[in-house]
Amino acid sequence: MKICCIGAGYVGGPTMAMIAHQCSEHTVTVVDINQARIDAWNSEKLPVFEPGLDEIVAGARGKNLFFSTDIDQAIRDAEMIFLSVNTPTKTYGVGAGRAADLRYIEKCARKIAEVAENDKIVVEKSTLPVRTAESVKRILESNSNGRKFQILSNPEFLAEGTAMTDLQAPDRVLIGGDQTPEGKLAIQKLVDVYATWVPRERVLTTNLWSSELSKLTANAFLAQRISSINAISALCEATEANVDEVAHAIGTDSRIGPKFLKASVGFGGSCFQKDILNLVYLCEHFGLPEVAAYWNSVIEMNDYQKHRFSHRVISAMFNTVSDKKIAILGFAFKKDTNDTRESAAIYVCQDLLDEQANLAIYDPKVEVEQIQRDLGIDADHPNVSYCKDAYAATRDAHAILVLTEWDEFKALDFQRIYDQMQLPAFLFDGRNLLDLEALREIGFEASGIGKG
Ligand code: UDX
Numbered sequence: 001m002k003i004c005c006i007g008a009g010y011v012g013g014p015t016m017a018m019i020a021h022q023c024s025e026h027t028v029t030v031v032d033i034n035q036a037r038i039d040a041w042n043s044e045k046l047p048v049f050e051p052g053l054d055e056i057v058a059g060a061r062g063k064n065l066f067f068s069t070d071i072d073q074a075i076r077d078a079e080m081i082f083l084s085v086n087t088p089t090k091t092y093g094v095g096a097g098r099a100a101d102l103r104y105i106e107k108c109a110r111k112i113a114e115v116a117e118n119d120k121i122v123v124e125k126s127t128l129p130v131r132t133a134e135s136v137k138r139i140l141e142s143n144s145n146g147r148k149f150q151i152l153s154n155p156e157f158l159a160e161g162t163a164m165t166d167l168q169a170p171d172r173v174l175i176g177g178d179q180t181p182e183g184k185l186a187i188q189k190l191v192d193v194y195a196t197w198v199p200r201e202r203v204l205t206t207n208l209w210s211s212e213l214s215k216l217t218a219n220a221f222l223a224q225r226i227s228s229i230n231a232i233s234a235l236c237e238a239t240e241a242n243v244d245e246v247a248h249a250i251g252t253d254s255r256i257g258p259k260f261l262k263a264s265v266g267f268g269g270s271c272f273q274k275d276i277l278n279l280v281y282l283c284e285h286f287g288l289p290e291v292a293a294y295w296n297s298v299i300e301m302n303d304y305q306k307h308r309f310s311h312r313v314i315s316a317m318f319n320t321v322s323d324k325k326i327a328i329l330g331f332a333f334k335k336d337t338n339d340t341r342e343s344a345a346i347y348v349c350q351d352l353l354d355e356q357a358n359l360a361i362y363d364p365k366v367e368v369e370q371i372q373r374d375l376g377i378d379a380d381h382p383n384v385s386y387c388k389d390a391y392a393a394t395r396d397a398h399a400i401l402v403l404t405e406w407d408e409f410k411a412l413d414f415q416r417i418y419d420q421m422q423l424p425a426f427l428f429d430g431r432n433l434l435d436l437e438a439l440r441e442i443g444f445e446a447s448g449i450g451k452g
């Protein structure tokens with residue numbers, strides 16, 4: 001089968017690479033309007049950093065995996081077309097700040113309607129509001145001219161940083177489609193693709209709407225766990241409790257489980273906030289304001305947690321960070337990715353810049369230009385410098401903020417760092433990554449999240 005994927009981003013690229021790697025009998029072409037991105041996918045330095053991705057792409061590229069900007073040709077050739085374009089939160093008009101911006105998805109649907117010469121199976125891979133498949137279907141059907149289109153929803157559950165292992169051994173693959181004979185046939189075609197390497201019982205099939213809603217719900221539940229433990233972290237700081245101990249104690253209840261209970265400076269990433277805002281918008285649309293408010297509080301708690309962290313830093317440092325050098329260790333929204341979308345680091349840095357601090361930023365994978373775009377600053381902003389490692393960032397600093405849990409930060413020589421800092425040497429661990437007791441023995445004024 002010939003497969004095409006529109007959108008060569010964090011989801012489309014790795015997912016299609018895995019399908020090509022696992023299914024040598026299928027040919028996969030990933031297309032994008034962004035020429036630079038496609039060039040990067042065809043080069044030695046891929047546009048997405050994911051452990052294990054380089055090897056998988058190198059093994060399949062040029063054999064049954066292709067990256068191209070010839071979108072029309074790829075659509076014409078393919079029997080199955082994945083839509084993996086971005087669906088950011090709308091920034092304009094009705095639903096601004098909450099609803100998903102579906103213009104890229106709609107453009108793709110119209111493109112398929114325009115160029116397809118025969119029947120197609122169209123698979124939604126991007127996270128979309130419930131009933132988007134309906135809109136895609138209507139656009140395709142009203143322009144069908146005798147061609148038949150089947151729409152499937154196949155949400156992606158991979159997490160960045162572990163994308164390749166998540167794709168290799170997913171907890172489940174979810175495929176939603178029409179419950180008509182043609183719909184079931186299309187579902188089966190996609191099931192067969194995944195069944196090449198995913199145990200059949202892990203491939204779940206549902207109707208279209210359940211599949212779309214399951215993706216939003218899964219992300220809302222995951223984010224809710226983080227906001228719940230972060231809420232408790234504030235209480236821990238006000239008392240003598242330790243949030244890591246509380247998380248461990250509750251996580252041993254098999255009904256709760258141990259995962260996703262790590263208190264932090266706040267969750268980031270392209271999905272959680274966007275999907276919850278989407279869910280909130282959907283609830284309001286269907287006249288369910290109480291349900292909307294419930295889920296919106298997950299976002300409110302996350303915003304609170306990010307700003308609470310900056311306020312703690314400022315208040316500990318004698319209520320002023322003006323002109324003080326603050327080392328920012330980590331800018332990505334989590335470790336093992338170069339992605340900064342919605343990273344808590346952006347908000348914390350902005351709070352500190354508002355207070356006229358001097359920031360020295362180091363992240364092992366994030367590009368300097370990306371940081372500048374995220375902070376909305378020029379390359380020559382006088383209060384921000386970019387460092388090649390943690391030692392340079394911490395030289396003469398008044399404080400260190402750990403904002404991403406990169407493994408390499410655990411292996412730093414903190415005595416060496418302490419010796420080159422201003423005193424008192426503050427360290428705020430926004431990820432509960434470091435051994436605070438050991439740091440205090442060196443002399444640091446060290447504090448974490450949710451530790452009294
Ligand atoms: C609860 C805790 O489970 C227990 O660990 C603690 O020590 C005391 O409080 P209990 O109230 O006896 O125990 O029963 P539980 O099984 O937790 O159910 C509480 C309520 O939640 C019931 O009304 C139950 O019907 C409801 N429930 C439970 C749901 O509506 N849905 C569920 O999925 C689970």
Ligand code: UDX
Pocket residue numbers: 156157158159160161219222226259260261262263264265266267268269270271272333334
């Ligand atoms: C998430 C979902 O996990 C994934 O299934 C979905 O397909 C996309 O959204 P991702 O955003 O890539 O994946 O990363 P994830 O590991 O979920 O982390 C999201 C954010 O939550 C990160 O900022 C992370 O640091 C934070 N987090 C996660 C916590 O603060 N505490 C935790 O216990 C777990």
Ligand code: ADP
Pocket residue numbers: 006007008009010011012031032033034037071084085086087104107108126270
């Ligand atoms: P995600 O995390 O969902 O993969 P990304 O922003 O990383 O999101 O990737 C989405 C990709 O989709 C981008 O590379 C963008 O250029 C591409 N894209 C958006 N609209 C179109 C379109 N109409 N045709 C082809 N590619 C598109």
